[in-house]
Amino acid sequence: MGRVAGIILAAGASRRLGQPKQLLPLGERPVLAHTVSAARKTKLDPVLVVLGHAAGEIRRQVDLTELIVLDNPDYTEGLSTSVRLALRHLPDDVEAAVFLLGDQPLVEPAVVEELIRAFSQHHSPIVQPRYAEGRGNPVLIARELFPELERLTGDTGARPLLARYRGEVHLVDVRGHRRPADLDTWEDYERLRAEFEQASKGDTGR
Secondary structure, eight states: OOEEEEEEEEOOOOTTTTSOGGGSEETTEEHHHHHHHHHHTSSOSSEEEEEBTBHHHHHHHSOOTTSEEEEOTTGGGOHHHHHHHHHHTSOTTEEEEEEEETTOTTOOHHHHHHHHHHHHHHOOSEEEEEETTEEOSOEEEEGGGHHHHTTOOSSOOSHHHHHHTGGGEEEEEOTTSOOOOOOOSHHHHHHHHHHHHHHHHTOTTO
């Protein structure tokens, strides 16, 4: 099997927060650093990070060495522009990509590994985790669907494909893990900090 790449989407402007959510402190590191760390602990190869808003500040505060870092000049036009940019920079031997959201710092490497394992066994066009709370991120998309991702416009990611190919989505049971929450508001941030502190008590490796 060819490689499975990781694409971390972290170009958003954080309009509702009023400051870059990628750089909000979580423990001793910024939010995005946790997502990057999780990706590094998996078999994802290569790992791409798409930046946009506050890209320079993020580069200074987050260790992005050995990753492919892309600056998206069109990030204000929506998430789809980051998806398309990343796809254009994937090596030809990449058979699938796992899309991770830069504002979901509690994504667990074990979940990503389960997606990769399921894809290697079933070669489904889409592999998605199913948590106790329901379906969630990150999502693996096979190369055969890249052309459809490249036709996306506006502020959308893989959701249209998940709906269009609902019957072909391979769901991976990860009920032993908690579905990572989005970070869009200050209330989200407070909940995230509380969840992080609770998780850290049982995981000194974070």
